[in-house]
Amino acid sequence: MKKSVFLGTLAVAGLAAGFASAQTLAEVQERGALNCGVTTGLTGFAAPDANGEWAGFDVAICRAVAAAVLGDPMAVEFVPTTGQTRFTALASGEIDVLARNTTWTFSRDVDLSFEFVGVNYYDGQGFMVPRDLGVSSAMELDGATVCIQTGTTTELNLADFFASNNMSYEPVPIETNAEAQQQYLAGACDVYTTDASGLAATRATFEDPSAHVVLPEIISKEPLGPLVRHGDNEWGDIVRWTLNGLISAEELGITSANVMELAAGTENPEINRMLGTEGELGAMLGLESDWLVNVISSVGNYGEIFEGNIGENTPIGLARGLNAQWTDGGLLYSPPFR
Amino acid sequence: MATYTDPPTESFRLSQLIYDTRYRSMTIQVVAFILVMLALVILARNVVINLGALGKDFDFGFLFNRAGYDINQRLIEYSNDSTHGRAALVGILNTLLVAFLGCIMATILGVFAGVLRLSNNWLVAKLMSVYVEGFRNIPLLLWIIVIFAIMTESTPQPRDFRGEDAEASMLLFDSVAITNRGIFIPAPVWGDGTLLVVAVFLASLVGIWAFRRYARKRQEATGDILPVFWVSLGLFIIPTLAVYLAFSAAIARDQYPLVAVGAEQGMTLEDYVAENRNPAICALPSTAGVNLSSALRGLDQRADILRVGSAAELQASVASGDCIIAAMPPDMVDEFTGAVDGVEVATLADTVDRGRPLQFERPQLAGFNFEGGVQLRNSLIALWFALSLYTGAFIAEIVRAGILSVSRGQTEASYALGLRPNRTMNLVILPQALRVIIPPLISQYLNLTKNSSLAIAVGYMDVRSTLGGITINQTGRELEGMLLLGLFYLLTSLIISGVMNIYNNSVKLKER
Incomplete structure (x- = not known):
């Protein structure tokens, strides 16, 4: 008896897993919450605030998708993942979307069978050293001990950088950003390397940020973006166009303050299409017509998210740089809503 | 009166599988076995179907691809150009x-x-x-x-x-450094006469074994207890030390000439390194290299020691420019006068000590970290x-x-x-x-x-960190990686318990 129950459970679980890939949207709506994979804690990008609420640049993507799909930006279950566990979590269906400053690479896209839906931050790998070490360029790092988060592209970039410049180094592999920070501050490594944005975020949490410098060399391209599983294109489209919506909203001047006003109808047909007063864009995605209104009213547009979490007025203090709109000389360029 | 009963003539009936105690336990076992196997088959099928749905195949080819990452502690030769299998x-x-x-x-x-x-x-x-x-x-x-x-x-x-x-x-006459990156201890470097010292050491081990045997026999025969520990300790240390010291006294002060690439004949080492800062060096025997490197340190230079095993290797390294200063036995210098394979070389005025049969290379602070010696990492x-x-x-x-x-x-x-x-x-x-x-x-x-x-x-x-961590992460082969990892731990455990069982058999109560 017990055995047959066990077998039955197994069989049902097997069937469920087989079907799961094609209907993420229905599953999320039925569950009433979005499972979103984030980092285990990187200030400005994804970290619990003083009240235990997750907040940050990547978290805003999760909240935006939840607002689009469920109409409620708070309906998100955050799943903290490490560099090592994130892909397994996404592949196994434990999370619906991974927004964890993950670099878009060929092999992750093709071989690991994930779908990167866009780029929410153009980044590059940099080095941080204590100021009193007197190092001003990454070319002076021959023989240095380098703390590095294991299981990331930074590990490979680092090996390539030192090999191509004929320098030696000693890698100290670390599992999470918090541990790396502790090791770096204790002086167990001379250099900490990760994406420049991550370095800025980490430095902001130090007691004395000015005692550390980020070296000028950026040794890699790191386009960071949210990703979903292969095989459910409808779900991929939803996440992609939510991200594009945030970017377009900034370009068209839609903000969380004026979105309600604009949703009543405007002269600009593209704004009308986005906010659902014209056309059927929401229905094509299988969502409500006011999906983007929900998104922008709850998290704001891309510029608001950037300034609120990692911008120049926050402790992280990142400039827009490559992440400005294409009209301002940056790389952000959303396809049209048409 | 004899009673006589017919032997049971009825043949085997299916219901006996359940109602006959002779067969019942067998039936239950067979059914249970089939169910367990069925469960395993369903699990395996489930995995295959789900992997298929994710577009993943089952392939161990990744083990032969370039790994691309570095490992700090390696007991065998490894670089980021090596394969995942090597990692x-x-x-x-x-x-x-x-x-x-x-x-x-x-x-x-x-x-x-x-x-x-x-x-x-x-x-x-x-x-x-x-x-x-x-x-x-x-x-x-x-x-x-x-x-x-x-x-x-x-x-x-x-x-x-x-x-x-x-x-x-640093502790112990500047030879041990305890840092938050690990403990740096001197590394042994073998010089001329190592073989002799090692041979004497092995011979004294045999001597210890023979003495203990003799002592046990004697105790069984006469009851006298010999001071086994002290004699063993003496045998362990004294002959090896004596040979080592004698050999050192004989050869350690021999002066070996230095040959440098692009130098003028009779230049001093100091003048040469003023132009060629932090030179790469190679030496025969290796202990001469250690002495040369400490001489260079006295001149505020950091030497990059290239290990060579034979005269031919030494020559090739000089010819290819892998090392620019070479220390060698005096009788080899003739082959190095003038040019080696077209590379201009000359003998310097300075010489270095030949070195003892066994020397210790001390860790020295250089650049960001200690160099030389052996690093026992904190991890x-x-x-x-x-x-x-x-x-x-x-x-x-x-x-x-x-x-x-x-x-x-x-x-x-x-x-x-x-x-x-x-x-x-x-x-x-x-x-x-x-x-x-x-x-x-x-x-x-x-x-x-x-x-x-x-x-x-x-x-x-x-x-777990290389194969089960970084490799899986870079290649996305979780199932394959985890299977290999499981197999490794299984084999290791079986070998350990096999060896320990042999030992157990030797100490357990012998029953006759």
């Missing part, structure tokens, strides 16, 4: 290293703590109880992290050793200590149980014969206790080996 091998060796060191230290700690816990000295017994209960009842991961944190936070950074009035200084030490202390606490309890299992009468009988307490322990109690101790000890060794997979917590690159 896994580096990880396997690191796992085996920490497991081996851990098993030895855990056994020593455990035996001491177990014996001392039974001590009549109240303080010693209670201290051991605190150790055992403290380590046994707190998770291993916590201990690993605590020990690691203590080591990184409470020891000085390499740069604290720098400067005139440095905050930290290795933390993992090793934590595993040993944790497993040692369990072994202590096993040893205590083993000792308590030997009847008190044995001790009393041995005291009555006039044996002193430590002889009683070594000759009477422990040999009997071993029969009880060994079987559970095997599973502690297995535990220690498997627990070493917690290494990633402190960044120790064991097989």
Whole structure:
């Protein structure tokens, strides 16, 4: 008896897993919450605030998708993942979307069978050293001990950088950003390397940020973006166009303050299409017509998210740089809503 | 009157499978077996279907692809150009290293703590109880992290050793440095005459073995007890040391000439390195290289030592420019006068000592870190200590149980014969206790080996961190990687328990 129950459970679980890939949207709506994979804690990008609420640049993507799909930006279950566990979590269906400053690479896209839906931050790998070490360029790092988060592209970039410049180094592999920070501050490594944005975020949490410098060399391209599983294109489209919506909203001047006003109808047909007063864009995605209104009213547009979490007025203090709109000389360029 | 019954003529009926006690248990076993197999088949099918749905195939080809990442602690040659398979091998060796060191230290700690816990000295017994209960009842991961944190936070950074009035200084005549990146100890370098010294050492080991045999025979025959320990210790040290010192006295001061690429004949070393800063050097024998490197350090230069094994290798390294200063025996210099394969070389005015049969290369502060010597990384030490202390606490309890299992009468009988307490322990109690101790000890060794997979917590690159961590992450081959990892731990465990079972058979009670 017990055995047959066990077998039955197994069989049902097997069937469920087989079907799961094609209907993420229905599953999320039925569950009433979005499972979103984030980092285990990187200030400005994804970290619990003083009240235990997750907040940050990547978290805003999760909240935006939840607002689009469920109409409620708070309906998100955050799943903290490490560099090592994130892909397994996404592949196994434990999370619906991974927004964890993950670099878009060929092999992750093709071989690991994930779908990167866009780029929410153009980044590059940099080095941080204590100021009193007197190092001003990454070319002076021959023989240095380098703390590095294991299981990331930074590990490979680092090996390539030192090999191509004929320098030696000693890698100290670390599992999470918090541990790396502790090791770096204790002086167990001379250099900490990760994406420049991550370095800025980490430095902001130090007691004395000015005692550390980020070296000028950026040794890699790191386009960071949210990703979903292969095989459910409808779900991929939803996440992609939510991200594009945030970017377009900034370009068209839609903000969380004026979105309600604009949703009543405007002269600009593209704004009308986005906010659902014209056309059927929401229905094509299988969502409500006011999906983007929900998104922008709850998290704001891309510029608001950037300034609120990692911008120049926050402790992280990142400039827009490559992440400005294409009209301002940056790389952000959303396809049209048409 | 004889009663006569017909033998049962009816043939086998299907219902007998259930109602006949002769067949029932067999039926139940067969059904259960089929169900278990069915469950496994469904699980396997499920995996295949789901992998198919994710578009993943099952392929071990990734093991032959370029790994692309670096590993800090490697017992064999490895660079980021090596394959994932090689990276896994580096990880396997690191796992085996920490497991081996851990098993030895855990056994020593455990035996001491177990014996001392039974001590009549109240303080010693209670201290051991605190150790055992403290380590046994707190998770291993916590201990690993605590020990690691203590080591990184409470020891000085390499740069604290720098400067005139440095905050930290090296120990033992400037040969050992304890830093928060690990402990740097001198590395042995073999010179001329090493073979002789090693041969003498091996011969003295044979001598020790022969002496112990003789001493045992003599004790059995006459009852006299020879001072086995002191004689063994003497044999262990004195002949080797004597040969080493004699050889050193004979050759260590021999002066070996230096040949430098692009130098003028008779230039001093100081003038040469003023133009060629931080030169790459090579030497025959290697000890001359160590002497040359310390001479260079005196001139504020950092030498990059290239190891060469033979005269031909030395010549090739000079010709290819891999090293620009070479130290060599005087009779080899002739081959180096003028030019080597078109490279202009000349002999310098300075010479270096030939070196002793065995020398130690001291770690020296250079650049960001200490260089030379052997670095015992903090991650290795933390993992090793934590595993040993944790497993040692369990072994202590096993040893205590083993000792308590030997009847008190044995001790009393041995005291009555006039044996002193430590002889009683070594000759009477422990040999009997071993029969009880060994079987559970095997599973502690297995535990220690498997627990070493917690290494990633402190960044120790064991097989779980290389094959099961970075490789899986870079290639996305979770299933294959985890299967290989499981297979490795399974095989290692089976080998350990196989070896320990052989030992167990040799100490267990022989029944005839």
